[in-house]
Amino acid sequence: MASSSAIGARTSSIAEMWIRNEDDWSGISDPNARRRIQNRRNQRRLSTDREEKKGTAVKPLLRKVRSWCLRWFSSRQSPPSFDINAIADAIRRVHILDIESEHNRIVIRNFEDLAYRYYAAGAPAITLRPSLSQVNFIRALWTNVEVLGISSGQMSDDDAPSPFNSPDTNQAEASTTLASRLPVGLRPTDLQRVTLHHPWIDLLPIPEIRDNLFRRGFDFFDEEELCHDMRGRVHQDPGVLVWRDPWDPSGWEVTESFVRSWGWAVIGCWDLFHSTNKWRAQRGEKPLFHFPSAKE
Numbered sequence: 599m600a601s602s603s604a605i606g607a608r609t610s611s612i613a614e615m616w617i618r619n620e621d622d623w624s625g626i627s628d629p630n631a632r633r634r635i636q637n638r639r640n641q642r643r644l645s646t647d648r649e650e651k652k653g654t655a656v657k658p659l660l661r662k663v664r665s666w667c668l669r670w671f672s673s674r675q676s677p678p679s680f681d682i683n684a685i686a687d688a689i690r691r692v693h694i695l696d697i698e699s700e701h702n703r704i705v706i707r708n709f710e711d712l713a714y715r716y717y718a719a720g721a722p723a724i725t726l727r728p729s730l731s732q733v734n735f736i737r738a739l740w741t742n743v744e745v746l747g748i749s750s751g752q753m754s755d756d757d758a759p760s761p762f763n764s765p766d767t768n769q770a771e772a773s774t775t776l777a778s779r780l781p782v783g784l785r786p787t788d789l790q791r792v793t794l795h796h797p798w799i800d801l802l803p804i805p806e807i808r809d810n811l812f813r814r815g816f817d818f819f820d821e822e823e824l825c826h827d828m829r830g831r832v833h834q835d836p837g838v839l840v841w842r843d844p845w846d847p848s849g850w851e852v853t854e855s856f857v858r859s860w861g862w863a864v865i866g867c868w869d870l871f872h873s874t875n876k877w878r879a880q881r882g883e884k885p886l887f888h889f890p891s892a893k894e
Contacts, residue, residue, distance in 0.1 A: 682725045686832045689729045698750040732830045738844035742801040760797045762786040781845040803847045806867040851877040
C-alpha cells in the first residue's frame with residue numbers, strides 16, 4: 599500500500615490508496631504469499647456477498663471518493679465539491695467493532711486523508727466535521743481495544759464475554775494482571791467484574807458510565823442504540839467527543855443531545871462533567887453542566 603507521503607507523486611498511487619486491488623498476485627512466485635492473497639480474496643468475497651444482501655453500495659461509494667481525490671490531486675487546484683451524503687453514508691457503514699475489516703480500514707484511512715488534504719490546502723470543509731468527529735470516536739475505541747488486548751474475534755462476536763468476568767480461574771488471574779497494567783480509566787470496577795457483558799463496554803474509560811449501564815441492566819436499554827448515539831448519526835456530531843488519548847477520561851466530552859437521550863448513563867460522572875465544560879469553554883461555548891456553589 600502506498601504511503602500518504604508518496605500520494606502526490608503520481609496519480610496511480612492515489613487510485614491504489616483508495617481502492618487498491620490487493621487480490622492481484624501477478625509477479626508473486628512465493629506460494630505462501632499467493633495463498634494468503636487467495637484466502638484474503640475469498641474472505642472479502644464472502645464479506646461482499648453479505649454486504650450486497652444487506653443492500654449496501656460500498657464499491658460505488660469508494661469509487662465516488664476516489665474520483666474526487668483523483669480530480670483534486672491531479673489538477674493541483676482547489677478541492678473539488680463532493681457528495682457529503684455519500685461520504686457520511688460510507689462512514690455510517692463502518693462496523694465499529696469489526697476492527698480487522700479491510701473495508702472499514704480503507705474507508706477510515708482514506709477519509710482521514712481526504713480531511714487532512716482539505717486542512718493542508720487551507721480550505722477545511724465544515725460539512726466534513728460530523729464525519730470527522732465520528733471517525734475520531736471510532737479510532738478511539740479501536741485504540742482501547744489494543745490497549746486492553748482484546749482480540750478482533752471477541753469484539754465481533756455478539757456473545758463474547760468480557761475478559762474481566764471469565765469464570766475460568768487462570769483467565770481470572772490473567773485479567774487481574776491485565777487490570778493492574780491498564781490506565782486508570784480502563785481498570786475494571788467491582789461491578790464490572792461480576793456483571794456478564796460484552797467487551798465493548800470495557801472500551802469506555804469512564805468507570806461511572808460503565809457501572810451505570812450495569813445497574814440499569816441490559817434488558818432495559820438497547821446497547822446498539824447507545825453505541826450508535828455515542829458514535830453519532832449521519833450528518834450529526836457524535837454523542838461523545840474524544841480530544842486526548844482514548845484511555846484518558848479527561849479528554850472525553852459528551853454533547854447536549856447525548857445527555858438529553860442518555861442522561862441516566864452519565865449520572866454521577868463528575869469528572870466527565872468537568873472535562874465536558876472545559877472543552878466547551880475552549881471553543882467559547884457555555885458550560886453544559888452547572889455545579890452547586892460551595893457552602894460557606
